[in-house]
Amino acid sequence: MQKFNGDARGPLDGVRVLDLSRLVAGNMLTAFLADFGADVIKVEREGSGDDLRNWREADHDIYWKVYGRNKRSLVLDLKSDAGLATLRKLVRHSQIFVENFVPGGLEKMGLAPDLLLQLNPQLVIVRISGWGQTGPFSHKPGFGTLVEAMSGFAHLNGFADRPPALPPLALADMIAGMYGAAGVLTALRVAEREGRGQVIDLSLFEPIFSTISSEAAKFKLTGEPTMRSGNQSSHTAPRNIYECSDTKFVALSGSMQSMALRIFDTIGRPELKSDARFKTNAARVANRDALDAIIAAFIRERSQAENLALFEAAGVTVGPVCSVGDLMEHPFVKGREAIVELEDADMGSVPMHNIVPRLSASPGGFRRPAPKLGEHTNEILSELDRLD
DSSP: OBOOOTTOOOTTTTOEEEEOOOSHHHHHHHHHHHHTTOEEEEEEOTTTOOGGGGOOBTTBOHHHHHHTTTEEEEEOOTTSHHHHHHHHHHHHTOSEEEEOOSTTHHHHTTOOHHHHHHHOTTOEEEEEESSOSSSTTTTSOOOHHHHHHHTSHHHHSSOTTSOOOOOSSOHHHHHHHHHHHHHHHHHHHHHHHHSOOEEEEEESHHHHHHTTTHHHHHHHHHSSOOOOOTTSOSSSSSEEEEEOTTSOEEEEEOOSHHHHHHHHHHTTOGGGGGOTTTSSHHHHHHTHHHHHHHHHHHHHTSOHHHHHHHHHHTTOOEEEOOOHHHHTTOHHHHHHTOEEEEEETTTEEEEEEOOSSOOSSSOOOOOOOOOOTTTTHHHHHHHHHHHO
């Protein structure tokens, strides 16, 4: 189990972030900054705080424990003059400001971006919304579920004979948070070099759409949107998840011509290399169901461990399908330290992802556990008094 080290410093030490966002996208963005040393101050409401605190499992706020790590909590009443005055003072001494109000919400509070930039001309302002600050949907509240549906992602996800499938997690928010972190660091470099801040207009729609945007080019060429194909691929074959004799599963991909031919040798069917149905990638895609049946029959005769050993020995790209339960003691995860156990006052320790990505010369670190609501209010206000 790892302990938090409050004295640790990261490459973003000295960067203060005011995080007024709630739920996932903003917390994902600021968790990245906090992991690398930024002083992320969660500005929260008295009583309830960030709504992510209410996502609980077995009565534990595990989502907050993971994505609230390395942050501090400040309770402010932003409906009061005193609360707004404190926030404006903090703005003058911060580098980054993150919010995800419905577009126009910041302006109604008297905190329009131009006013914030008057207070601090070098401020980087991140505005997170479902559909962006401009465009015909800018007035609409945006939720990841709606974005995942409208972006084209759900249409591609799942099986052709079943309805479109939403991801089982807040995927649009998570992707937006990662894009947002990249945008912040880009804008921060401009602010530090040129002394000017700016506004980052971060929608949930555009980041997740970027992951499937090649579909637009394909549609222009063919006039047909790609239909979901389960675990298969619309552009390479073979690629699928196959059940083993012990009811476990393996994933296999033959996206390169050389790999597809190697698979045929490994399953004892070298004649398939000259079969017109499977000779080229285009032919394999057109006949992927027939090819899958052949491969599935071979894999079904062996356990997961036997299949993995056989294919790996032949240099075939194959891997196990794992649940998180499988990963907890998996030799790769343990050897790579992809999951870390961090001390926790309620649960003893909490397993969560390690710092991502890994920087060789200026790594991030674990400085503090996710804060209790308002835990650092007095501390932050005392620091603020010393700044002026």
